[in-house]
Amino acid sequence: MHKGKGFWDYVNKTATCWLWKGGMTRGYGVYAVWRGNRYRNTRAHRVAYELTIGFIPVGLEIDHLCRVRNCVNPAHLEAVTHRENILRGIGPEMLRQRHLAKKQRKAAETA
């Protein structure tokens, strides 16, 4: 675990992104945070957000404006709803194409 080491000791601050050097899960930095009675692995960027900006409202996710998953630079983080996060991830063009494909399927069914 991270005895005696603070959260920011695991961060490599570059000119743009602050890269997480600790443990990772699926590209995201993870950091064990003491919650109540045990350590819980928490996404590092969520910890960074809470340490610098504040409490994350229930139901909101932290989106990376820079799209670098292990970045913990609070200037690159924004609290958004899950839906918004997904929309941003796949982009409007992908959504438009999905919508079109659906429409075409429907047209084919009723023809």
Ligand SMILES: [Zn+2]
């Ligand atoms: Zn970044």
